[in-house]
Amino acid sequence: MDISKKIVDDFVANDVSFITTVPCKQLAGVIDEVEAREEIFHIPSNKEDEGMGLCAGAFMGGKRPAIIMQNTAIGVTINTLATLTQFYRMPLPMLISYRGELREPVACQVEMAVHTKALLNQLNIPTYHFHWQKDVEEFDNILKYTFMSNKPVAILTDANFWGGYGDQ
Amino acid sequence: MIRSEILKEIAPIIRDHLVVCNIGLPSQELHMIDDQPTNFYMLGTMGLSSSIGFGVALAQDKPVISIDGDGSVLTNLGTLPTIANNATGNYTLLIIDNGSYGSTGDQPTYAGQKTSLTDVARACGCDNVIEVQDKDLGPVLQSAIDSDEMTIIVCKCDSGNIKLPVITLDPVVIRHRFMEAVAS
Numbered sequence: 608m609d610i611s612k613k614i615v616d617d618f619v620a621n622d623v624s625f626i627t628t629v630p631c632k633q634l635a636g637v638i639d640e641v642e643a644r645e646e647i648f649h650i651p652s653n654k655e656d657e658g659m660g661l662c663a664g665a666f667m668g669g670k671r672p673a674i675i676m677q678n679t680a681i682g683v684t685i686n687t688l689a690t691l692t693q694f695y696r697m698p699l700p701m702l703i704s705y706r707g708e709l710r711e712p713v714a715c716q717v718e719m720a721v722h723t724k725a726l727l728n729q730l731n732i733p734t735y736h737f738h739w740q741k742d743v744e745e746f747d748n749i750l751k752y753t754f755m756s757n758k759p760v761a762i763l764t765d766a767n768f769w770g771g772y773g774d775q
Numbered sequence: 776m777i778r779s780e781i782l783k784e785i786a787p788i789i790r791d792h793l794v795v796c797n798i799g800l801p802s803q804e805l806h807m808i809d810d811q812p813t814n815f816y817m818l819g820t821m822g823l824s825s826s827i828g829f830g831v832a833l834a835q836d837k838p839v840i841s842i843d844g845d846g847s848v849l850t851n852l853g854t855l856p857t858i859a860n861n862a863t864g865n866y867t868l869l870i871i872d873n874g875s876y877g878s879t880g881d882q883p884t885y886a887g888q889k890t891s892l893t894d895v896a897r898a899c900g901c902d903n904v905i906e907v908q909d910k911d912l913g914p915v916l917q918s919a920i921d922s923d924e925m926t927i928i929v930c931k932c933d934s935g936n937i938k939l940p941v942i943t944l945d946p947v948v949i950r951h952r953f954m955e956a957v958a959s
Contacts, residue, residue: 660823667815667953
């Protein structure tokens with residue numbers, strides 16, 4: 608199964624047409640797939656809180672948005688999530704590479720990984736963790752849930768889900 | 776002129792357009808001067824007025840004006856390359872540059888010292904950047920809205936604030952009526 612294609616197929620099927628990205632090596636394939644799709648306007652951001660601002664605007668402008676980013680971004684977006692996305696009740700699927708989990712080669716990534724779920728939990732953000740490839744089957748339902756509930760929702764995707772880091 | 780005087784002067788120009796207004800005193804002043812459903816007031820999240828407004832502009836065709844401040848743009852400088860590289864003609868970014876963080880007690884910003892936001896915007900790739908003095912803003916803003924080209928306006932003015940109450944509108948109401956105005 609091509610996971611990146613499946614994820615972007617689900618975005619398109621759920622009418623997500625505005626996606627902002629901040630890159631991660633683990634997300635390179637899905638970002639390429641987003642860029643390749645005509646149905647999606649892809650706008651890279653320089654920082655994740657900026658991206659959440661773009662998504663808030665796109666939502667109010669009539670599009671369904673999404674953000675793709677690393678879990679380190681939770682450390683820089685808490686204020687935006689609380690005072691913009693949640694305060695104004697806006698939906699935002701957040702497809703997040705969960706760095707610092709099993710098969711992670713970079714020790715520093717673990718330092719934010721150990722805080723990631725606790726921070727999301729503290730913010731009352733519904734959180735899903737994709738560890739096995741078959742977990743992607745839930746993605747379609749998670750998107751539907753996000754736009755039903757008008758909330759930010761986190762989908763953490765770890766290295767095992769993406770197939771490891773190879774020779775890195 | 777101070778910011779509230781500028782907002783009073785441009786209120787008739789922006790009244791019928793979608794406006795995303797910066798957090799704190801700018802939103803409180805605009806709300807008091809000319810509350811409209813087409814105004815999206817930021818109640819938090821300093822720095823994102825340009826990003827939110829740009830998102831609205833990219834998602835639909837109506838003109839959108841982001842009212843921002845020099846301090847807030849400095850908080851989110853990464854916004855300028857994003858705007859420059861994805862330019863859309865229905866977007867105007869109005870930076871009211873009074874060289875100070877007005878809402879927090881008029882502490883000086885770097886934009887009031889050596890840093891020129893006009894030069895920064897140009898260096899980031901924004902093609903159409905106009906620096907204007909407060910008293911000359913009206914016609915410049917009007918032609919930016921009418922133009923098919925995206926415009927960044929840096930309006931130099933005096934620092935200073937007026938006393939006024941906070942906005943007590945519920946954020947969901949602000950968002951809902953703004954979205955209805957977008958869709959109408």
